[in-house]
Structures are given as C-alpha cells and as structure tokens.
Amino acid sequence: MIELEKSYDASKVEADIYQKWLNSGYFTPENLPDRPDLTAEQKRPYTIVLPPPNVTGNLHMGHAFEDTIQDILIRFRRMQGRRALWIPGTDHASIATESKVAKLLEKDGVRKSDLGRTEFVKKVEQFTAESHDVIINQLKQIGASLDWTREAYTLDDKRAEGVRVAFKTMYDDGLIYQGYRVINWDPKGQTVISDDEVVHQERDAQLYTFRYSKDFPIPIATTRPETKVGDTAVAVNPNDPRYQQYIGKEYDMTFCGVPIHIKIIADEAVEIDFGTGALGVTPAHSIIDFEMSQRHNLPLVQVINEHAKMMVGGENLVNKKTTEARLVIVEWLQQQDLLEKTEDIKQSVGTAERTGAVIEPLPKLQWFIAVNKPFAMKQSHIPGINTGDQVTLKQLMQHVIEQKTIGIVPARFEKTYFNWINNLRDWCISRQLWFGHRIPVWYRANNTGIDGGSEREIYCDITPPEGEGWEQDPDTLDTWFSSGLWTFSTLGWPENTSDLQTYHPTSAIIPGYEILFFWVARMILMSTYLLGDIPFKNIYLHGIVRDNRGRKFSKSLNNGVDPLEVTEKFGTDALRMALVFGAAPGNDTAFDEQKVKGMKHFGNKLWNVARFILMNVDMKNVGLKESDEFSPEDEFVLKDLGLYRTRYDEARVVEKVTADLENFMLHEAAQTLYNSLWYEFADKYIEHSKPALNGDDDNNKRIKQTILYQSLVTYLKLLHPFMPFETEEIWSKLTQKDLLIVEPWPQQ
RNA sequence: GGGCGAUUAGCUCAGCUGGUCAGAGCGCUUCGUUUACACCGAAGAUGCCACAGGUUCGAAUCCUGUAUCGCCCACCA
Numbered sequence: 001m002i003e004l005e006k007s008y009d010a011s012k013v014e015a016d017i018y019q020k021w022l023n024s025g026y027f028t029p030e031n032l033p034d035r036p037d038l039t040a041e042q043k044r045p046y047t048i049v050l051p052p053p054n055v056t057g058n059l060h061m062g063h064a065f066e067d068t069i070q071d072i073l074i075r076f077r078r079m080q081g082r083r084a085l086w087i088p089g090t091d092h093a094s095i096a097t098e099s100k101v102a103k104l105l106e107k108d109g110v111r112k113s114d115l116g117r118t119e120f121v122k123k124v125e126q127f128t129a130e131s132h133d134v135i136i137n138q139l140k141q142i143g144a145s146l147d148w149t150r151e152a153y154t155l156d157d158k159r160a161e162g163v164r165v166a167f168k169t170m171y172d173d174g175l176i177y178q179g180y181r182v183i184n185w186d187p188k189g190q191t192v193i194s195d196d197e198v199v200h201q202e203r204d205a206q207l208y209t210f211r212y213s214k215d216f217p218i219p220i221a222t223t224r225p226e227t228k229v230g231d232t233a234v235a236v237n238p239n240d241p242r243y244q245q246y247i248g249k250e251y252d253m254t255f256c257g258v259p260i261h262i263k264i265i266a267d268e269a270v271e272i273d274f275g276t277g278a279l280g281v282t283p284a285h286s287i288i289d290f291e292m293s294q295r296h297n298l299p300l301v302q303v304i305n306e307h308a309k310m311m312v313g314g315e316n317l318v319n320k321k322t323t324e325a326r327l328v329i330v331e332w333l334q335q336q337d338l339l340e341k342t343e344d345i346k347q348s349v350g351t352a353e354r355t356g357a358v359i360e361p362l363p364k365l366q367w368f369i370a371v372n373k374p375f376a377m378k379q380s381h382i383p384g385i386n387t388g389d390q391v392t393l394k395q396l397m398q399h400v401i402e403q404k405t406i407g408i409v410p411a412r413f414e415k416t417y418f419n420w421i422n423n424l425r426d427w428c429i430s431r432q433l434w435f436g437h438r439i440p441v442w443y444r445a446n447n448t449g450i451d452g453g454s455e456r457e458i459y460c461d462i463t464p465p466e467g468e469g470w471e472q473d474p475d476t477l478d479t480w481f482s483s484g485l486w487t488f489s490t491l492g493w494p495e496n497t498s499d500l501q502t503y504h505p506t507s508a509i510i511p512g513y514e515i516l517f518f519w520v521a522r523m524i525l526m527s528t529y530l531l532g533d534i535p536f537k538n539i540y541l542h543g544i545v546r547d548n549r550g551r552k553f554s555k556s557l558n559n560g561v562d563p564l565e566v567t568e569k570f571g572t573d574a575l576r577m578a579l580v581f582g583a584a585p586g587n588d589t590a591f592d593e594q595k596v597k598g599m600k601h602f603g604n605k606l607w608n609v610a611r612f613i614l615m616n617v618d619m620k621n622v623g624l625k626e627s628d629e630f631s632p633e634d635e636f637v638l639k640d641l642g643l644y645r646t647r648y649d650e651a652r653v654v655e656k657v658t659a660d661l662e663n664f665m666l667h668e669a670a671q672t673l674y675n676s677l678w679y680e681f682a683d684k685y686i687e688h689s690k691p692a693l694n695g696d697d698d699n700n701k702r703i704k705q706t707i708l709y710q711s712l713v714t715y716l717k718l719l720h721p722f723m724p725f726e727t728e729e730i731w732s733k734l735t736q737k738d739l740l741i742v743e744p745w746p747q748q
Numbered sequence: 749g750g751g752c753g754a755u756u757a758g759c760u761c762a763g764c765u766g767g768u769c770a771g772a773g774c775g776c777u778u779c780g781u782u783u784a785c786a787c788c789g790a791a792g793a794u795g796c797c798a799c800a801g802g803u804u805c806g807a808a809u810c811c812u813g814u815a816u817c818g819c820c821c822a823c824c825a
Binding site: 004006007008200207220221222223224235269270271273274275276278279280281282286287288289291292347348412413415416419420423513514516517548549550578581582583584586587588589590591592593594595597598599600601602603604605607608609610611612613614615616660663665667668671674675682683686687 | 750751752753754759760761762763764771772773774775783784785787788789818819820821822823824825
C-alpha cells in the first residue's frame with residue numbers, strides 16, 4: 001500500500017516532472033517508444049508549429065491559453081501513438097520590436113538616429129535575447145511539450161536563407177515588384193505600413209464645402225482642406241445632370257497662394273448624393289484619388305512630406321503641420337468668401353497599429369506582392385489545382401478554403417476570411433525599418449536614392465552581387481513575410497529535408513482569430529505558392545482572454561494577470577483546466593481567478609480519488625473473471641469507461657472525450673471529464689465500493705478493487721493532456737512503468 | 749455601408765448535427781468532525797434560455813423579424 005499526502009501540492013512536483021519529460025526525450029518524436037500494436041497509418045506524424053511569440057516581452061494569459069490548447073492536442077495525439085511534433089520558436093516581430101526598443105531608448109534620451117543602424121540593431125538584439133529567455137521559461141512553466149531540439153527564430157540564419165529564397169523566387173516570377181504609388185505612411189514610425197496595419201478609428205471632424213475660386217463652377221466638400229493645394233482634378237459622376245456641361249474643362253487658379261490646375265473629369269466612383277456630388281481629386285495624398293488619377297492620366301503633385309508637413313505655399317503654409325495648415329486654409333477660404341458650409345461629421349481616420357499616428361497617404365516607391373497576377377504553378381499537391389495551371393495568389397488562398405482542403409474551426413470564420421480576400425490589394429512588403437530581414441536587392445546607383453533614378457541597375461539574389469558600386473536596398477521586409485514561411489521554414493526549407501517531407505503539411509495551427517489575416521492567410525499564400533501545398537490541414541482559432549469583467553487586458557487599465565503568479569498560487573494544471581473549461585472555439589473567454597480555484601479543487605479531488613484507491617487496492621489482486629457478477633454500479637462504470645471490452649463494447653466517456661478532442665472541442669472534453677470523475681465516479685462509485693472493500697466477500701472485493709484501479713488508470717490517461725503534471729505524479733506512484741506521457745490512449 | 753457574434757441561475761460561461769439540455773465554476777441557504785478529500789459530503793434556492801412570430805408530435809437548440817451590446821471589414825470625399 002502506498003500513502004499519498006493528504007492534498008496535491010503542485011509547487012513541489014512540477015519542476016521535477018518537467019525535467020523528467022525533458023530527460024526522456026519524448027518531446028522529440030524520433031525518441032518515442034515503438035508501438036508495435038499500431039499500424040503505420042496510426043503512427044503517422046501529427047505536427048503543430050507554435051505561433052511564435054514576439055520577442056518583445058513576457059507571455060500573457062492569452063499565450064497561456066494558446067499554449068495550453070496546443071499542448072492538450074499534442075499530448076493527446078502522442079498518446080494515441082502519433083509521431084507528435086510541436087515546434088517551438090520566437091518571432092523577431094520587426095516593427096513591434098523596433099518601436100518598443102526605440103521607446104525604451106527615448107526614455108534614456110537616446111534617439112534611434114543618434115545610434116545609427118548598426119548600433120541600434122545591436123541594442124535591439126540585446127533586448128530580444130533577454131526577452132527570449134523569459135519566454136522559453138514561461139513555456140516550460142505551462143508544461144508545453146515542445147521539441148526544444150528544433151527551436152527556431154524568424155530572424156536566425158536558416159530562416160533568413162528561406163526569406164531570401166522566397167523573395168527571389170517571387171521576384172523571378174514577377175510576383176514581387178517595385179511600384180511607385182500612394183501608400184500608407186506612418187509619420188511617427190517613419191515607415192510605410194500595409195493596409196492591414198491601418199486601424200480605422202471613428203473621430204469627430206469638420207466637412208468643409210467650398211470653391212477653389214469665385215470663378216470655379218462647382219463647389220466641393222472635404223475634411224482635409226490642406227491637401228487641396230495638391231488637387232489636379234475635380235471628379236463628378238458622368239450621370240449627374242448638374243455638372244455634365246463642365247466635364248473636360250480645365251481651370252488655372254491660385255489657391256491660398258499656390259497655383260493649381262484643375263481638370264473636370266467624370267468617374268463612376270463619385271456618388272451623386274454625397275456632399276456636393278463633386279470630388280476634389282488629390283492624387284498624391286489619397287489612395288482612392290491616386291487610383292482615379294491613373295484611370296484619367298492626371299498629374300500627381302506631392303504637397304505633404306514624410307513628417308506630415310506642408311511642402312508648398314508661402315510662409316503661412318510651408319513647413320506647417322497638416323493640422324495647422326488646415327486652419328490656415330480654412331481661414332483663407334473664409335476671408336475670400338469661398339467657404340460655403342462647415343458641418344460636424346463622424347469620420348473614420350486611419351491610424352498606425354503600432355504608433356497610433358494618423359496615417360498620411362504619400363506617393364512612394366515600395367515593394368509589393370502582386371496578388372492578382374496570374375502565374376504558372378511550378379508544382380501542385382493541392383486538390384483541384386494542377387502543376388502548370390495559371391493561377392493568382394488570391395485564387396490559391398481562396399481555393400484551399402473553399403474546397404475545404406484546409407478546415408477552419410469555428411467554420412463561421414470562413415466568411416470573414418473570404419470577405420478579406422475579396423477586398424485584398426497588393427501587399428506592401430517593404431518597411432523603412434532597421435530591425436528585420438533586409439531586402440535581397442542591390443542597386444548600382446547612378447542617382448541619389450531609390451525614389452529617384454530610372455537608369456540604375458537592379459540585382460536580386462540570395463547572395464550579394466559581384467563587382468563594384470552595388471548598394472543593398474536599405475529597407476527591411478514586413479515581419480509577416482518571414483512568419484508566412486513559418487510552417488516550413490521551421491522544418492528546414494529551402495532544403496528538401498526529411499523533416500519537411502515527414503512533417504509538412506502540418507496538422508493544425510492554433511492562432512487567435514485576430515491574426516487570421518495577418519498571419520494565417522499569409523502562411524496559406526506562401527505555402528501554396530512556394531511548396532504547392534497547404535501549410536496545415538486545420539485552423540483552430542481561439543478567442544481572446546479577457547479579465548473577469550470582460551475587458552481586454554491592457555496596460556492602460558492595468559488589469560493584467562501574470563500567468564506565472566497564477567500557477568504559483570494554484571498550480572499549472574489548475575490554470576490550464578480553467579483556461580480551457582467552458583472556452584468554445586473562437587469565443588472570447590473571461591479569466592477569473594475563482595475559476596482557477598475551482599479547478600484546483602478538482603485537482604485535489606482527483607488526488608484524493610487516487611489516494612483512496614492506492615490505500616484500498618492490492619495491485620496484485622487485480623483482475624476480472626468470466627464468472628464475475630457485477631452490480632449495476634459496477635456495470636455502469638465498466639461501460640462508461642470501456643473497461644471490460646470483452647463483455648461491454650460501450651465506452652461513453654472515452655468515446656466522447658476522444659471525439660471531442662479530435663474535433664477541437666476541448667471545452668466539451670474537459671467538462672465531460674470533470675463531471676464524470678467527480679459526480680459519477682467519486683460521488684457514486686467510490687461510495688458504492690466502500691462496503692465491499694471493508695467486507696468479507698473476497699470475490700466482490702477483488703471486483704471492486706479491479707474496477708477502481710482500472711478506472712483510475714483510464715482517468716489519468718484521459719486527464720493527462722489537460723492536467724499533465726498531477727496525472728504524471730500520480731502515475732509515478734501507481735506504477736513502475738514508463739512515463740504517462742507515452743502511455744497508450746484508452747481504446748475507444 | 750457590409751459582415752459576424754452575443755443576449756441561458758447573483759457573477760463568468762458551456763449546451764456540438766432539434767426530443768433525460770435546463771447545466772458547470774464561483775457565490776448563497778441548511779445540515780454533517782463516518783479512516784479519500786472541509787481544496788469535502790448531503791440536501792436546497794435562484795432561470796417564461798432577450799422579445800415577437802413561424803416550422804415541428806416536440807425548440808434554448810432550426811427559420812423570419814425586432815431590440816440591446818460587442819467585434820471585424822470598408823475608397824463616403
């Protein structure tokens with residue numbers, strides 16, 4: 001008989017148990033014990049790549065949630081006999097990290113520009129190294145059974161090689177191109193950002209209705225009068241009877257001291273009913289106007305610079321911030337009696353995700369990925385697409401979801417995904433940042449900058465060009481470019497490694513729904529294009545962990561909860577269980593310490609179930625006979641847990657939990673186990689067994705002991721993915737066998 | 749402007765393909781010091797499952813509409 005402590009003390013055992021797992025090597029699938037009982041099909045790989053946390057700080061409760069889900073799936077599959085591989089890694093997160101370190105330096109009075117590129121990047125690397133170590137320890141603390149021998153970093157040498165090969169391949173296919181157009185400029189971060197990094201915010205604004213001059217026939221409305229010095233046209237709807245007579249006419253005027261030339265054009269995009277039904281076209285400072293200007297061959301006049309200051313006008317305008325210039329122009333309009341109306345309206349303003357600055361649309365030369373350009377598939381393993389087919393990247397991204405080659409859980413996000421794809425424009429991938437993957441393009445300059453010369457030579461390859469006078473493009477790549485490669489760059493691509501052949505496509509990816517576009521869609525793009533294959537078979541999107549009042553965790557609210565403090569207080573298993581319990585896929589979940597407390601109690605219940613059984617069961621005396629007669633309570637447990645398969649083929653709990661795990665319904669599986677262990681097994685069956693255990697009927701005693709023991713074994717296995725530490729600890733008291741982590745999953 | 753989600757016990761939330769689905773955690777009431785567990789046990793209270801229609805033998809669960817809240821996307825100058 002073995003005596004357990006009266007209650008489970010997580011803090012005493014967790015570190016040792018994690019070390020045991022590490023020592024076993026079982027996190028590496030190649031080290032898993034052979035399972036001769038299984039077919040090759042049953043032993044096929046099961047792969048998850050960890051969504052790499054940004055090396056910008058600590059992991060928060062959302063990470064703990066995400067990691068727990070993945071660890072549950074991986075442990076479940078490992079026990080089923082799959083070659084379960086979960087690859088760890090971190091993300092350099094270019095823009096997020098750069099702006100964070102820049103802010104830290106500013107606190108010490110140091111500016112990025114003072115340090116220069118090399119020194120600044122060194123500072124960033126110091127910061128990320130510390131952050132990396134913290135993150136790795138947190139992952140271990142949560143019990144993550146990651147294969148640490150395969151750890152990757154989005155900015156390490158291997159991944160950098162992958163990035164260059166990916167870029168070069170797309171460049172050669174004409175899918176990466178350099179284009180001069182109006183982009184989203186972040187005046188604070190001093191970089192271009194992609195459409196997806198623009199966050200729209202509703203703000204109060206004034207809509208001004210005015211004329212350029214007394215002689216101009218059409219009034220126009222704008223919220224940004226300061227940009228009007230860059231207007232080159234006025235657009236009206238071709239079907240608008242009010243203005244038809246003016247279409248095609250041109251006017252020269254002086255607007256607030258700046259000479260402008262306005263042509264009146266007709267464009268379907270203009271809404272007759274909005275404002276005055278006429279639109280002042282500013283090709284250099286509005287993406288829409290830029291596109292319109294291209295349709296009509298309009299000239300482009302840049303009047304605002306990278307610092308959001310005016311580039312034209314007299315003393316009253318030039319070098320003024322746009323917000324100041326706006327007032328100057330409004331005042332001028334009033335003086336000239338050109339302002340017809342001022343209205344208060346709600347306006348959606350684009351701001352930069354990282355810096356919060358108001359986006360200033362500017363014309364610039366940048367690198368783009370063409371999502372609508374057809375190309376020939378070099379190779380395809382995608383059902384419905386053949387090698388050699390003409391496709392676009394957008395079509396590839398649509399196809400694999402439409403055809404369910406990739407499943408999304410919960411399915412409603414398919415609609416969100418298509419909605420995004422349909423509105424997708426070319427992806428701007430260059431950034432004016434220092435920390436990140438340098439663009440593998442070199443110029444032999446005969447001009448000053450990349451915005452200038454037209455006769456320069458361009459060279460793109462994975463290694464620098466030979467010869468004199470070459471200079472590399474100063475820009476770095478959007479961080480999502482490298483994370484788009486993550487499912488296969490972690491497996492050794494661009495080399496055709498055995499890892500790549502074995503573990504790709506991966507089985508599932510587990511991100512939050514908020515990065516469906518940023519990351520998941522980009523992985524699909526990169527994988528289908530570069531490998532001709534899907535990156536993963538299933539996408540499980542989890543929700544956001546909020547505080548106990550349903551608010552997002554944020555620094556300004558100071559409502560953050562450190563996962564490590566919670567694990568210290570209640571144990572890691574209790575936290576894991578609390579995070580998963582009741583958290584349906586794709587739904588936000590409120591974090592409540594009370595819930596963790598409840599799950600700690602559940603852990604204690606399990607512990608005492610084990611304690612009771614260990615005290616009352618003589619392991620040598622365990623076994624059932626054909627002649628055994630069972631009480632209804634016995635039969636219930638035998639059937640429920642599928643313990644006596646020769647006589648009962650039902651295994652309700654095992655079947656339900658297994659199916660729920662296979663269908664990503666972790667919350668259901670957790671709830672089933674909770675209720676079954678506590679309310680059926682502990683409350684009813686253990687109580688039922690007590691008289692027999694204390695009685696004289698040896699046969700009945702043996703039956704009860706056997707059922708108790710085998711039930712405990714089954715519960716430990718079923719609960720292990722959720723509560724790995726405690727179940728492993730009990731297992732070690734119960735048996736001399738190998739670790740629970742590699743025990744076969746109960747037969748369903 | 750388009751799309752999505754939520755509305756179930758005091759609080760936070762489950763309830764998957766319609767019929768033991770009216771549930772869980774925490775909280776609350778009463779009783780209980782039996783050798784697994786007071787991090788417990790027994791018993792119990794609290795819900796016209798947002799509202800109004802409809803389909804059905806039967807709906808929290810499907811359909812339609814309404815209301816409130818939240819989220820995402822978007823080129824209304």
